[in-house]
Amino acid sequence: MVQIKTKSILNTIINDDSIKVLNEMEEKSVDMVFADPPYNMQLPGMLLRPDNSKVDGVFEAWDSFESMKAYDEYTRLWLEGVRRVLKDDGSLWVIGSYHNIFRVGYILQDLGFWILNDIVWNKVNPMPNFKGTRFTNAHETLIWAVKNPKAKYTFNYEAMKAMNEGVQMRSTWELPICTGSERLKNENGEKLHPTQKPEALLYRVIMASTKPNDVVLDPFFGTGTTGAVAKKLGRNFIGIEKDKNYVAGAQKRIDAVRSSCGDELSFTQKKKQARIPFGAVVEQGFLSPGNMLYDVKRSHAVMICCDGTVKGENVTGSIHQAGAALQNVEACNGWTYWYYEDTNHNLVCIDTIREKIRENMDKVM
Numbered sequence: 540m541v542q543i544k545t546k547s548i549l550n551t552i553i554n555d556d557s558i559k560v561l562n563e564m565e566e567k568s569v570d571m572v573f574a575d576p577p578y579n580m581q582l583p584g585m586l587l588r589p590d591n592s593k594v595d596g597v598f599e600a601w602d603s604f605e606s607m608k609a610y611d612e613y614t615r616l617w618l619e620g621v622r623r624v625l626k627d628d629g630s631l632w633v634i635g636s637y638h639n640i641f642r643v644g645y646i647l648q649d650l651g652f653w654i655l656n657d658i659v660w661n662k663v664n665p666m667p668n669f670k671g672t673r674f675t676n677a678h679e680t681l682i683w684a685v686k687n688p689k690a691k692y693t694f695n696y697e698a699m700k701a702m703n704e705g706v707q708m709r710s711t712w713e714l715p716i717c718t719g720s721e722r723l724k725n726e727n728g729e730k731l732h733p734t735q736k737p738e739a740l741l742y743r744v745i746m747a748s749t750k751p752n753d754v755v756l757d758p759f760f761g762t763g764t765t766g767a768v769a770k771k772l773g774r775n776f777i778g779i780e781k782d783k784n785y786v787a788g789a790q791k792r793i794d795a796v797r798s799s800c801g802d803e804l805s806f807t808q809k810k811k812q813a814r815i816p817f818g819a820v821v822e823q824g825f826l827s828p829g830n831m832l833y834d835v836k837r838s839h840a841v842m843i844c845c846d847g848t849v850k851g852e853n854v855t856g857s858i859h860q861a862g863a864a865l866q867n868v869e870a871c872n873g874w875t876y877w878y879y880e881d882t883n884h885n886l887v888c889i890d891t892i893r894e895k896i897r898e899n900m901d902k903v904m
Contacts, residue, residue: 545569545754545777552766552778552793554786557758558613560779561620569777570693570753572621573632573744573765575736578639579603579610610639614646617758622650624756628691630655630748633682634736640680652684655692659711660740664718683748693748698806702746714739723762723788731788732762741768749774751804763789773799813900815893817858817873818847825892832858832877833886839865841877849877858889 543560545568553560604610621631631652633643648654658681665677685692699708714737721738723731741764749755751773757765760778762785769776770793780786820826821843828845841851841861848856854864858873874893878886 548777549754549775550766550770550777552760552763552780552786552789554780554783556781557779558616558620561617561624561758564620564624566623567626568754569624569756570626570629571632571745571749572625572629572756572758573634573741574617574621574757575634575734575759575761576614576617576639576643577604577610577759578636578734579607607642611642611646614639614643615650618643618647618650618652621756621758622652622686625686627686628693629686630690630692631682631684632744632748633684634660634679635682636676636679640682644682647682647684652686653688653690654682654684656683656710657681658683661711661713663713663715665716681744693750693753695747695750695806699743699747701806702743712740712743714743717764723792725784725788732785735762736764738764738768741765742772745769745772745774746806760789761785763792766793767796770796770798773804813897815896816847817889819896820889820892821845821847823896825895826879826889830879832879832889834862834865834876835878835886837886 543564545565548564604613625631631647633640633647635643644654644657660679660681662677662679665675668675700706702708717735717737722735725731745755745765745768749772752775754775754777755765755769756777756779758779760766760780763778766776766778766789778786778789780789821828826843828843830843832841832843832849833839839851841849841854844850849858849861851861851865854861856864858877859871860873862871862873862876863869874890875888877889879889881887
């Protein structure tokens with residue numbers, strides 16, 4: 540079998556069958572996969588509004604399968620291909636609706652993927668249920684997964700928090716569907732693709748789980764939303780799409796995108812700080828054996844021992860163990876729990892000492 544080198548296809552759209560290409564690509568060569576596979580909606584025929592006008596549903600041949608078994612077999616094949624090309628620490632995103640996402644999730648787990656989150660995309664402007672026979676289907680589900688539970692995947696937590704006005708981002712995303720000028724049209728002014736995803740959705744996915752210059756693969760490229768956003772964010776993309784009309788529309792769209800580079804690609808990251816054992820506080824003379832530590836209310840007191848452990852009434856151990864035991868809780872951050880007395884008998888948090896030690900280390904480095 541001919542192997543396609545990843546470097547040779549970066550930032551290109553391959554007009555071919557996704558399963559075929561996935562099996563020919565270089566193994567463990569992409570950082571993230573975003574997959575928007577056929578939903579197998581099984582629509583029986585034309586959908587009409589109450590006024591008998593036609594609803595733009597998904598009736599394309601690529602979304603039609605002769606049976607659930609056939610759909611499951613297809614799903615297994617492309618997921619096996621994705622697992623093959625994904626780096627060990629890479630991640631996979633799959634989007635779907637109630638028609639298919641549960642079957643995809645089941646097969647995904649069978650293949651050994653480890654699910655990190657399921658994200659609910661709440662559509663702020665969903666298509667209504669015209670017949671009034673069901674709840675309005677106002678959301679889709681994204682599964683975020685890695686190849687195994689020990690994978691050291693990318694998650695830009697601080698950047699996501701910054702995008703959410705300083706609040707930890709949740710697994711429910713309120714975003715509009717693709718409309719207006721963003722929606723690609725054919726020569727007749729009709730939707731080029733029935734399920735084009737909004738750029739805002741892909742922006743969040745790519746920002747959350749990749750770094751600049753990472754390789755993002757989309758095996759169901761459609762009109763190229765993944766590629767357009769990847770280029771905008773300074774990531775490399777690889778698109779696989781069987782329909783030549785979609786490919787043409789996607790290429791034109793991506794060519795018009797300005798690629799980001801340099802400082803504009805920097806984003807909020809929490810600096811990984813050096814681990815400081817409490818023993819260093821004693822070694823470097825900030826506090827001495829025999830000095831006492833207190834909680835902020837002076838309810839508990841422990842004495843510092845020469846090896847950096849602390850000892851109090853019925854408790855001996857690290858600053859963390861002692862704090863947890865005295866509060867009768869499972870865990871305690873001793874650095875923020877314990878205080879020492881300064882020369883004026885004021886309580887000072889020992890975490891200030893840890894910061895001084897870190898500052899001194901940075902000066903040396």
